Amino acid sequence: MRARRLSVGAAAASLVAVTLGLGTPASAAPVTSSQTVACQTAHLAPTPEVPYFPTFDWAASLTVTAQTDGTNTHLEIQANDLAKPGGVGIVPIALKDAKTVAKITATVNGTPVTLEGAGGPVDVPANAPVPVPKVSATIPGAATPISVVVTNIQIDAAALGYVLPTYCPIAGTALSWAIGDIGVDGAAGPLPTATPVPTLTASPSPTPTTKPKPTKSPKPTKKPGPGKDPEDSNSKGSPATGKVTYACLLQPFGSDFDYTPDVRLAGSRAKTGDQKVSLAASMSEIPGLAPVPIENGTMNVTMNAKMGGTAVALKGRSTVNAAPYGTVPVPTLTAEMSSSADEADVEVTGFSFAFGEMSGVAISAQCTVKGGGALGAASFGVGEMPESDPGTAPGGGSPGGGTPTGGTPSTSTLPQTGSGAPLAMLGLWSSALVLAGVALFLHLPRRRQEA
Incomplete structure (x- = not known):
């Protein structure tokens, strides 16, 4: 009889143990898997020839967790930050209020599943990895473990006026990334x-500023009346003109491009016998190399030349607004020199421009002369420049106004060729900034271009 009581007691204790076990959620550790994936971002201004920015390798790491309420299973995947090898960010400029949406397609126990998630807005420093939001999906069933195989990852980013997708792997291909068996937790x-994933939208284009009238060359002196010294009468000189080919290097991106503008350089003195000669030069527009807009960018420009063997630096400054790949006008460039000669041989020796800091990066270019630097002789006028004065660029260019550095900046407006946002000529280059608006992944200029 005592033995029977012990048996009943043991059975009761066992039943209690089972009941407690059913009420306590099972615990399964997250599973992390790593793999290097080739990624590619859609181009800011895609063309059939250049639809994407260059590929880059992402050392991707995915951490997967799952839990069930006995009916359905909630699956989550967290990826590490998006970056190039060495942890270098794919965006060369600082991003403010950037938003991202991620989508991972996978098979779970052989069934296709799409996991989605959104992140931001966040500020991302220049050249810093871009955070990838966690993605999730709820699927029917409570099986454990589950087998997860990732087939595709897409990260869309919005900043600087653009929404662009980055595909991992590159568009048109698929992964077969077996994460392995994932233990499923019992939900407490x-x-x-799941939070609804928003649709990312581009910010408005910058409002273009009014195109200014060209800066005029030195004002003419009044023509003398009868009986006045003919030496003081006005005389128009003749500018030196030609087409100069520059080889340029865009920094900080290390991208090269060609620029072949029409150049006109004229000189004039206020009155006959003056040693001071005022110089003014015009150049046709810089080719459109920036994959993102330029908004209110302050551009300082310098053209180096020799006048009769004397080195001179003609300078100008302007405020630029440009659409993606919009050409950039060059302001009128001015300088002064001392000469008693009536003319001087003109040789262009260099050209450079530099923008003030925009979105955390300062864009500049140094250009050397590849050909056409010798423009011939410029004869100096008295009082005013020739009618074809450097205020109007030859060859149909539209330089906009400009003043020497230190003066009041002029403003130049470029034709709009696409939606915009601030930029920073950040793409006079060959790719960068593609989250940015994203230029979340700029790798800059498209290829050598000529004006």
Whole structure:
């Protein structure tokens, strides 16, 4: 009889143990898997020839967790930050209020599943890795473990006026990334509710500023009346003109491009016998190399030349607004020199421009002369420049106004060729900035271009 009581007691204790076990959620550790994936971002201004920015390798790491309420299973995947090898960010400029949406397609126990998630807005420093939001999906069933195989990862980013997708792997291909068997936790309460993923939208284009009238060359002196010294009468000189080919290097991106503008350089003195000669030069527009807009960018420009063997530096400054790949006008460039000669042989020896800091990066270019630097002789006028004065660029260019550095900046407006946002000629280059608006992944200029 005592033995029977012990048996009943043991059975009761066992039943209690089972009951407690059913009420305590099972615990399964997250599973992390790593793999290097080739990624590619859609181009800011895609063409059939250049639809994407260059590929880059992402050392991707995915951490997968799952839990069930006994009916459905909630699956989550967290990726590490998006970056190039060495942890270098794919965006060369600082991003403010950047938003991202991620989508991972996978098979779970052989069934296709799409996991989605959104992140931001966040500020991302220049050249810093871009955070990737966690993605999730709820699927029917409570099996454990589950087998997860990732087939594709897409990260869309919005900043600087653009929304662009980055594909991992590159568009048109698929992964077969077996994460392995994922243990499923028992949920202590209701499963997480998925937050609707927003549709990313581009910010408005910058409002173009009014195109200014060209800066005029030195004002003419009044023509003398009868009986006045003919030596003081006005005389128009003749500018030196030609087409100069420059080889340029865009910094800080290390991208090269060609620029072949029409150049006109004229000189004039206020009155006959003056040693001071005022110089003014015009150049046709810089080719459109920036894959993102330029908004209110302050550009300082210098053209180096020799006048009769004397080195001179003609300078100008302007405020630029440009659409993606919009050409950039060059302001009128001015300088002064001392000469008693009536003319001087003109040789262009260099050209450079530099923008003030925009979105955390300062864009500049140094250009050397590849050909056409010798423009011939410029004869100096008295009082005013020739009618074809450097205020109007030859060859149909539209340089906009400009004043020497230190003066009041002029403003130049470029034709709009696409939606915009601030930029920073950040793409006079060959790719960078593609989250940015994203230029979340700029790798800059498209290829050598000529004006």
